[in-house]
Amino acid sequence: MDFRLSEEQQLLKQTSREFAEKELKPIAGELDHSAKFPTEIIKKLAELGFMGIPFPEKYGGAGLDYLSYAIVIEEISAVCASTGVIVSAHTSLCCDPIYFAGTEEQKQEFLVPLAKGEKIGCLGLTESSAGSDAANIKTTAILDGNHWLINGSKLFITNGAQADISVITALTDKSKGHRGISCFILEKGASGFRVGKIEDKLGIKASSTTELIFEDCRIPKENLLGQLGDGFKIAMQTLDGGRIGIAAQAVGIARASLEASIKYSKERLQFNQPIANFQAIQWMLSDMATQIDAARLLTLRAASLKDKGERVTQQSAMAKLFASEIATKAAHKAIQIHGGYGYTKDYPIERYYRDARITEIYEGTSEIQRIVIATNLLK
Ligand code: CAA
Numbered sequence: 001m002d003f004r005l006s007e008e009q010q011l012l013k014q015t016s017r018e019f020a021e022k023e024l025k026p027i028a029g030e031l032d033h034s035a036k037f038p039t040e041i042i043k044k045l046a047e048l049g050f051m052g053i054p055f056p057e058k059y060g061g062a063g064l065d066y067l068s069y070a071i072v073i074e075e076i077s078a079v080c081a082s083t084g085v086i087v088s089a090h091t092s093l094c095c096d097p098i099y100f101a102g103t104e105e106q107k108q109e110f111l112v113p114l115a116k117g118e119k120i121g122c123l124g125l126t127e128s129s130a131g132s133d134a135a136n137i138k139t140t141a142i143l144d145g146n147h148w149l150i151n152g153s154k155l156f157i158t159n160g161a162q163a164d165i166s167v168i169t170a171l172t173d174k175s176k177g178h179r180g181i182s183c184f185i186l187e188k189g190a191s192g193f194r195v196g197k198i199e200d201k202l203g204i205k206a207s208s209t210t211e212l213i214f215e216d217c218r219i220p221k222e223n224l225l226g227q228l229g230d231g232f233k234i235a236m237q238t239l240d241g242g243r244i245g246i247a248a249q250a251v252g253i254a255r256a257s258l259e260a261s262i263k264y265s266k267e268r269l270q271f272n273q274p275i276a277n278f279q280a281i282q283w284m285l286s287d288m289a290t291q292i293d294a295a296r297l298l299t300l301r302a303a304s305l306k307d308k309g310e311r312v313t314q315q316s317a318m319a320k321l322f323a324s325e326i327a328t329k330a331a332h333k334a335i336q337i338h339g340g341y342g343y344t345k346d347y348p349i350e351r352y353y354r355d356a357r358i359t360e361i362y363e364g365t366s367e368i369q370r371i372v373i374a375t376n377l378l379k
Helices: 007-034 039-047 066-079 081-101 104-115 174-180 231-267 279-307 313-342 349-358 366-378
Strands: 121-124 140-144 147-158 165-171 181-187 193-198 209-220
Touching: 007 039, 007 066, 007 081, 007 349, 039 081, 066 081, 066 231, 066 279, 081 104, 081 121, 081 147, 081 165, 081 181, 081 231, 081 349, 104 165, 121 147, 121 231, 147 165, 147 181, 165 231, 174 181, 181 209, 181 231, 231 279, 231 313, 231 349, 279 313, 313 349, 313 366
Parallel strands: 121 165
Antiparallel strands: 140 147, 140 165, 147 209, 165 181, 193 209
16 A cells, blocks of 8 residues: 555646645635636636546546546645535536446537536536435426426536536436436536526535526437436446545645644744644644544545445545544634634635535535445445
8 A cells, every 4th residue: 555646646736736826825715705606717727637637538538537636626625615616516426427327429429528628517416305315306307209308406506507517317217216217418508497596605605506497498318328217326426426526625625724723823922922832722733634634545545446446435425524524623623723813804714614514515414424334334
């Protein structure tokens, strides 16, 4: 087991860190404040090949792997967690299911422009009655000649407002429960499709979270993704990869919280000395650093096993569970270390605190991750 990154991975880490510091850091606070989607940043990320990192070059990707993808998501999220989730939802939740379940024609038509970053993607799974209970969807798809007729709606969809391409789930046979769910590829501009409510959120404000509405929406028959009735499994397999992205995002937020706390505690003088001299502060920093390392190792292990073609349901659930919970803790401690200043908008700590919170919720709550882990332990 080699815990060092390869030279190529170190270079990628350095490139993505430099990009984040130079391009994102100066505007991250303003993006959060204005809740503005970072269109120009996404274009630049596309130029770097960061919108399709783990996909082969023949499908428009960078020809790298999931480990590289996790490295980049951490670096981006350490500066701007909104941008981190935009890239993660696009890559893991939209590109990946097309990559592993799509036909060659679908990959050429949809994955290539997505992985090149010419188009933005999202996953439409969640509905008002189907959050944690993802199989309880109500959206239906009925075959009508050469088209699927889709009716229903999706909720809390990351990238929903910008997505050119959505992977969605819909019931094709209500009588079969989760085996009656199928996946489809839907393009912006399809008749009967529109974006509904745009959520005003606590954090990750520069990423959009929206409703998707289908009213007799028509999509071509050949836009079925995978086999009829395999939609739930495709969605679950998609989330196995997605949770690695969210774990990496959480590690990024936690690391930013730690780095800011180290810097501040060396500069802030109280009782005639830097507060870093006090063990109360040192213990907080030590705990944060240890937990961040453990979270990163879990995340990179899940990514590495995915790269080896293994099923990573358990490993990605563990990584996402641990990383998201320590991100919230690290941001909490960072505010404590910064005291009153940490509570103001003069420092980015309060943004880390708000951004961290969602990592314990989306792509499966911590409670769902524990169920996934326990199910695997007990089977
Ligand atoms: N990979 C492949 N197949 C899987 C799988 C996986 N990871 N997990 C389950 N399956 C299969 C099972 O083997 C089973 O197959 P059979 O029909 O052959 O038996 C089938 O799927 C049903 O499995 P379960 O009985 O375990 O399903 P369940 O209904 O009990 O649900 C669950 C299990 C873990 C609770 C699941 O519903 C779940 O993960 N819920 C959380 C959903 C979630 O994370 N939502 C977030 C949406 S994305 C998002 O956040 C928005 C965004 O844009 C960021």
